[in-house]
Amino acid sequence: MANFYTDNKDLQFTLKNLDLDEACVIREDNYEFAKEFDTAPLDYADAKDNYDRVLEVIGEICGDNIDPRSREVDEVGPHFADGVVTYHELTQKNISDLTQAGVMGVMLPHKYGGLNFPVSIYTMMTEMVSRADASLQNLFGLQDIAETISEFGSEEQKDEFLPRFATGEVDGSMDLTEPDSGSDLQSVRLKAWQDEKTGKWYLNGMKRFITNGCAKVHLVLARSEEGTTDGRGLSMFVAEACPELVVRRIEHKLGIHGVATAELQYNDVPAQLCGQRRRGLTRYVMSLMNGARVAISGQALGIAEAAFREARKYAEEREQFKTSIDKFPAVYDMLTRMKSKVLAARCLLYETTRAVDLRSGYNHVVEHGTDVDPETRKKAKYWNRVAAVLTPMSKALSTEISNEVAYDSIQIHGGTGFMKDFNVERYYRDARITNIYEGTTQLQVIAAIGGVMTRTNDVRLKELMALPFEGKLTRLKDKIVKKHERLLKAVKFVSDRKDSEYQGLMARALVEMETMVFVGMLMLRDALKDSEREVLAERYILDNVSMFEERFMRVTSGDITVIDNHRDIIDY
Helix, strand or coil, rough: CCCCCCCHHHHHHHHHHHCHHHHHHHHHCCCCCHHHCCCCCCCHHHHHHHHHHHHHHHHHHHHHHHHHHHHHHHCCCEEEEEEEEEECHHHHHHHHHHCCCCCCCCCCCCCCCCCCHHHHHHHHHHHHHHCCCHHHHHHHHHHHHHHHHHHCCCCHHHHHHHHHHHHHHCCCEEEEEECCCCHHHHHHHEEEEEECCCCCCEEEEEEEEEECCCEEEEEEECCCCCCCCCHHHHHEEECCCCCCEEEECCCCCCCCCCCEEEEEEEEEEEEECCCCCCCCHHHHHHHHHHHHHHHHHHHHHHHCCCCHHHHHHHHEEEEEECEHHHHHHHHHHHHHHHHHHHHHHHHHHHHHHHHHHHHHHHHHHHHHHCCCCCCHHHHHHHHHHHHHHHHHHHHHHHHHHHHHHHHHHHHHHHHHHHHCCCCCHHHCCCCCCCCCCCCCHHHHHHHHHHHHCCCCHHHHHHHHHCCCHHHHHHHHHHHHHHHHHHHHHHHHHHHHHCHHHHHHHHHHHHHHHHHHHHHHHHHHHHHHHHHHHHHHHHHHHHCCHHHHHHHHHCCCCCCCHHHHHHHHHHHH
């Protein structure tokens, strides 16, 4: 019997120490929902108990059911014929298991049959599902579709779609990318036109690389305004599977084999406008993408956790020169580095989800409340800024670490890791997409650099640095304080140049420096609560000393030829 929650003491530590009290009060309407719904908690203690029990159930499903099925799902994948996608029977069983557990509407309000859980708890589920089968997460994780309808759809749309999502009757897809648009969503061309007589909307055009494009409900970004070419002409629509919506093909991919990635043809597909016209990209997709960043961070972390555990297990069992290879310094050094990276990614991810939960809560109060006080509006603006910088930072860190840990896991396995007899080659393939889709690492840097330059995280850093550290933790904190001082110097240096191209070139170095400082303080915070984490915090901080300094020197070099030199290298 395996349980991916109870066997992961770091995940349990995270739940125990993650402060969701403020977010839960808002989400549960000061626990007034308990008077109307049996699923609603009575108070914060009751809420955390609910989270713990549900996570244990999902952990058992992941360990006992999903994980043992994952290799066959990867080898066979979905079947496509005559425009119809049929998922592997084991994938269907996995979805059935999760549906019976009542977690297909994790974040949906109680009134629609959902659990009304915060994003933080949902992300813990996605992490466990991804550890078991990363491709299944691309189905389970599409609950953001229902969340978007819940947040921005009409009351009629909520009544029509949300209960069906919560029961697992329907699944969803997010139809954004087109053959020529890629990450440049402002150039989306799929056309939405409205029948003047009936007022009904119809969609025409192509979508490509659509995860679960065979879904029953589609959230579609389309051009609703004639003559426009930018994001202001785009609106969001909800469409259901029908004969006019054709799955033309599914992609043959390097990894994530268990889920279909489709090319879609829209031929006057009936649709409903979701939210207001012209706000499809500027408001709704941006919100959806923030959720997607968190989901992919969780997916990447789950893969990294799985890869680390496989490497540790293999190293303990594999003998060379009459001793298990985990006793070799070169190997246990790698394992320690891998473990510290996994913990670092988890620290930042759940700091991020907490910010997202607070942002969502205060935004909801501001947008739907009456006589909203100035302090609440101030908090909404603050958490919007924090979430805007942490979500891309988290995705960049988690996905890059996932690739690094999967790579090292194969290295520890040696030649056997290159063979399909072991799971690590699948983890390696599955990890590779995580720092590409829902925005590449390079785009995450672009998204985060504004918050780095305006010092959004300094409020939280000040709180962390004021914690009562002692002994070694104080010495480690002092190292981070010095890094922070140099980070501020680097930011000022770039800001004073007033050169947007130079800032763009140095953006990744600055964001990585910010991440090293911020995550280092988070790991020290956790080491205060659990002394066993001290060595891993120390490892993370010391491993990044030279890397941080190299980035600082590059950013503050002041070499005005640096941009031309980069171009010369490319052209060489």
